[in-house]
Amino acid sequence: MKRITRREFHRLAAAGAIAGAAAATPLAQASAHSPEAPQSQAAAPKPPTKLLLTAEQEKKVQEAIAEREQDIAILRNRALPYNLEPAFVFHVRSAARRPPGKVN
Amino acid sequence: MLSDDVLYMSVRDLGAQIKARKIRPVQLTESYLARLEKFGPKLGAVATLTSRHALQLAKQAEKEIDAGNYRGPLHGIPFGAKDLLATKGIKTTWGAPPFRDQVFDYDATVIRKLTEAGAILVAKLAMIELAGGGGYSNASASLQGPSRCPFNTDHWAGGSSSGPGAAVPSALVAFAIGSETIGSIITPAAFSGVSGLRPTYGRVSRHGAMALSWTMDKLGPMCRAASDCGLVLAAIAGFDPLDETSVRTPYISRPARHAAPGRAPLDGKRIGVIRPDFKADGDPEVEMAFNVALETLRGLGAKLEETQLPDYPYSAVAVTLYSSEAASIFRPFIQGEKLQQLVDESQKIGLVAALSIPATDYLDSFRLRSQIQADLTKMFDRFDVLVAPSRLRPAPRVDADFNAPPAKNTTEKSGDKPAEKTSDKPADKTAVKPAANPAHSNERHSVIAASNIAGLPAISIPCGFTKDKLPVGIQFVAAALADDTCIGFAHNFQKATDWHQHRPSGF
Numbered sequence: 188m189k190r191i192t193r194r195e196f197h198r199l200a201a202a203g204a205i206a207g208a209a210a211a212t213p214l215a216q217a218s219a220h221s222p223e224a225p226q227s228q229a230a231a232p233k234p235p236t237k238l239l240l241t242a243e244q245e246k247k248v249q250e251a252i253a254e255r256e257q258d259i260a261i262l263r264n265r266a267l268p269y270n271l272e273p274a275f276v277f278h279v280r281s282a283a284r285r286p287p288g289k290v291n
Numbered sequence: 292m293l294s295d296d297v298l299y300m301s302v303r304d305l306g307a308q309i310k311a312r313k314i315r316p317v318q319l320t321e322s323y324l325a326r327l328e329k330f331g332p333k334l335g336a337v338a339t340l341t342s343r344h345a346l347q348l349a350k351q352a353e354k355e356i357d358a359g360n361y362r363g364p365l366h367g368i369p370f371g372a373k374d375l376l377a378t379k380g381i382k383t384t385w386g387a388p389p390f391r392d393q394v395f396d397y398d399a400t401v402i403r404k405l406t407e408a409g410a411i412l413v414a415k416l417a418m419i420e421l422a423g424g425g426g427y428s429n430a431s432a433s434l435q436g437p438s439r440c441p442f443n444t445d446h447w448a449g450g451s452s453s454g455p456g457a458a459v460p461s462a463l464v465a466f467a468i469g470s471e472t473i474g475s476i477i478t479p480a481a482f483s484g485v486s487g488l489r490p491t492y493g494r495v496s497r498h499g500a501m502a503l504s505w506t507m508d509k510l511g512p513m514c515r516a517a518s519d520c521g522l523v524l525a526a527i528a529g530f531d532p533l534d535e536t537s538v539r540t541p542y543i544s545r546p547a548r549h550a551a552p553g554r555a556p557l558d559g560k561r562i563g564v565i566r567p568d569f570k571a572d573g574d575p576e577v578e579m580a581f582n583v584a585l586e587t588l589r590g591l592g593a594k595l596e597e598t599q600l601p602d603y604p605y606s607a608v609a610v611t612l613y614s615s616e617a618a619s620i621f622r623p624f625i626q627g628e629k630l631q632q633l634v635d636e637s638q639k640i641g642l643v644a645a646l647s648i649p650a651t652d653y654l655d656s657f658r659l660r661s662q663i664q665a666d667l668t669k670m671f672d673r674f675d676v677l678v679a680p681s682r683l684r685p686a687p688r689v690d691a692d693f694n695a696p697p698a699k700n701t702t703e704k705s706g707d708k709p710a711e712k713t714s715d716k717p718a719d720k721t722a723v724k725p726a727a728n729p730a731h732s733n734e735r736h737s738v739i740a741a742s743n744i745a746g747l748p749a750i751s752i753p754c755g756f757t758k759d760k761l762p763v764g765i766q767f768v769a770a771a772l773a774d775d776t777c778i779g780f781a782h783n784f785q786k787a788t789d790w791h792q793h794r795p796s797g798f
Binding site: 238239240244247248251252255258259261262263265267271272273274275 | 506604607608610611625626627628630631636639640641643644647648652654655656657658659660661662664
């Protein structure tokens, strides 16, 4: 694995907000190996793959997504204070979590 | 069989009669089961009858009471549960054809707690498929078909807790448990003339309930009397290690609190009135009933002041939150072949579209949720409760298309006029469509969306009827964990009125 200097890490982090494992792969290198060019923010979200829909349903899904993009603009246009954290808080646990429920 | 007068009694009164051994649990259970069999199909109220299980529990209750082991006010009381609560060995369909044969090997915590309190599950009740998480376009969006309002069976009972909406006011059960992500208790309570409590988020364990949105799902009682909601909540509330979001703050039911002698029951209580623009959005008969209800509250001594919700895009936030979570929860189902087995086409499209909500939108909604929570909390420095109409229009017809464009307001009678068919997007998930232009939106009146985002408790109780015998509801919203405040206001309102005692004819 290619090592990077602390200075280079900070440069990459600032450019791409990388962290943890991703920090071990320089951003430029990651982009070069990525199968797809990163989408611009303005691009419409990618429709889900692996769906078993009819052509008519696919069309309606696209219409629904387009409508949502319009509806959600009111949310995206709202300036949020930099230090406003989400309403949920991740917290560490001293004990193991319960096992998930079982369905027959 | 017991008389209708007995079966329409409140839970509190039934409990007193059982304790005094004037009513026997077996006879009571048999009587409710007979009504469920007779009227359940007509109202589309039932998913599964649990007769054998119920009669076993009733016999056990009878033995215990005879032996002097009375467990409390729910001992021997038959109830129904929305069919999204896991019941060991009994089908739990989530109202959806793909899950028609689903059986869990455990009880939801709510079911376990009610059983421990001595209550008797007599039926799993109908619901909109998957609690309408992807949106739905009509009342038939259910494995069980449309549930009907008992007061006018041409109209819908409301959703997604549609079975409880139909079964409670027609006395097919003594009470029911519904669930709400955004409007699913308040809406059927309003449309069917029920007293429905949506408790504070975390007040009641969600363990064993179908997850639609981990951060917005709530379970609550639907009863004929508001004070009964307190009795049931006392039995089902409390911390549960199986639901880490459940709260430890104890709930104590005190709905019968009285004002000091010589003072009006709500003397000095402050009510913030959220008055929607009825001319743009509502129905004149609902407006009239709401205004009369406000006068009643004023007559009880409360101080009323018109107010507005803080300016936030509540609908966009709510839709983004629950849709994202539903998409994550149901992703394997959405991407599988069984999706096509759902009844409602809108539901399929909505669930698939939700898969592509960007994470940034979800997180931004959660950040706004922090602000909304803080700002709504501040409102309760000024007010004990907020009141608003539960729904701006009465129940739509069962054949109405919820996706049809909203009707212009009209002074025509509500009912079978085409212009009235569309109502105000009656279902919860279809009711919170974000408005693109806030200047022309009714976001500052979006009480259901706002209070669900903030996890606040609310109760809807009947406050009138239209000329077409359709119930009208008023809702009381209180600060987080002030569930009993909601119940107290509703209880005092019901002591001064008799809307909750109306019985549907023919049932």
